[in-house]
Amino acid sequence: MIKIKDIIFRWVLFVIFTLSAVVITQIIIVKKAAAILSSVPIVSLPTYSHHDLLNDVNLRVKYLAARVRDTNFFVYTVRPKDNLWKLAKKQGYSVHTLIGVNPQLKTYEINVNQKILIPSSGGCLHPIQDNDTWQKIAQRYDIDVDELQLKNFGVSKLVQGEYIFIPGKYPSIDLMNKSMQEKYEQRSLFQSPLSGRYSSVFGKRLHPVTGKVSFHGGIDIAVPSGTWVGAADDGVVIVASTNVSHYGTAVFIDHKNGYITHYGHLSKLYVRVGQKVRKGQLIAKSGATGRVTGPHLHFTIKKGDKALDPMKFIW
Ligand SMILES: [Zn+2]
Numbered sequence: 001m002i003k004i005k006d007i008i009f010r011w012v013l014f015v016i017f018t019l020s021a022v023v024i025t026q027i028i029i030v031k032k033a034a035a036i037l038s039s040v041p042i043v044s045l046p047t048y049s050h051h052d053l054l055n056d057v058n059l060r061v062k063y064l065a066a067r068v069r070d071t072n073f074f075v076y077t078v079r080p081k082d083n084l085w086k087l088a089k090k091q092g093y094s095v096h097t098l099i100g101v102n103p104q105l106k107t108y109e110i111n112v113n114q115k116i117l118i119p120s121s122g123g124c125l126h127p128i129q130d131n132d133t134w135q136k137i138a139q140r141y142d143i144d145v146d147e148l149q150l151k152n153f154g155v156s157k158l159v160q161g162e163y164i165f166i167p168g169k170y171p172s173i174d175l176m177n178k179s180m181q182e183k184y185e186q187r188s189l190f191q192s193p194l195s196g197r198y199s200s201v202f203g204k205r206l207h208p209v210t211g212k213v214s215f216h217g218g219i220d221i222a223v224p225s226g227t228w229v230g231a232a233d234d235g236v237v238i239v240a241s242t243n244v245s246h247y248g249t250a251v252f253i254d255h256k257n258g259y260i261t262h263y264g265h266l267s268k269l270y271v272r273v274g275q276k277v278r279k280g281q282l283i284a285k286s287g288a289t290g291r292v293t294g295p296h297l298h299f300t301i302k303k304g305d306k307a308l309d310p311m312k313f314i315w
Pocket of ligand 1: 219
């Protein structure tokens with residue numbers, strides 16, 4: 001009996017010692033790990049000044065690369081014959097994206113060797129405002145707040161003057177620089193009556209029919225006869241006739257804000273004088289009437305008596 005008790009006692013002692021040893025070892029390991037971890041600095045991204053982020057494209061790319069998920073940004077050096085429209089088209093998004101990620105631009109014209117930022121997918125940068133919250137920004141761009149935060153996974157704090165990326169959205173006009181704001185608003189006034197290749201631009205040119213230098217008061221968009229033409233903005237039809245001098249069959253619309261638009265060389269009219277039309281409403285079909293060498297739409301924008309360059313008004 002005594003022997004059995006002794007054996008049990010020794011076993012109990014053995015188990016207690018073993019368990020204590022394991023527990024003590026684990027405590028030591030955890031403490032050591034904690035010590036090692038605390039010696040590693042907490043990773044925090046540096047903050048940048050608004051001025052530097054705005055003016056240094058390379059810095060902006062570096063800043064965004066550490067914060068934005070699934071969209072890559074790179075610096076592009078402008079080459080001869082580049083323009084924002086062409087570059088955007090190549091990337092598969094609209095020109096609004098290139099304007100939206102390049103808040104340093106003050107005009108739409110880009111120059112050879114100028115450096116601009118190009119993202120791999122569409123969207124815009126939002127310059128963080130003084131009292132911005134994620135909710136507020138999400139509301140401004142009509143985007144889901146979770147999607148916005150997920151996209152900007154590296155932004156732990158909204159710092160005024162820094163940027164977050166808004167996927168798939170157009171830039172906010174009131175946050176642009178004054179010069180861009182005016183140009184952007186001007187382009188938002190009208191929409192292009194149809195899409196096609198610009199066969200002749202605004203200004204002095206050698207007239208294709210007379211062969212003489214003359215002033216072209218609008219743009220020509222080359223399209224096959226019978227292509228639908230839309231009103232560039234809301235307004236009232238003031239001319240809708242088959243015999244409008246060199247325009248041939250044409251429509252004029254008064255937009256009641258000082259602007260009048262002309263649509264020439266049409267083949268068929270779908271509106272009459274006095275009719276109210278809405279922006280984008282189909283008003284006619286294109287053709288080759290009047291003084292032309294081939295089918296196209298002639299489009300003019302006038303303010304008062306002065307013809308303006310439509311390329312500065314449509315996207
Ligand atoms: Zn023309």
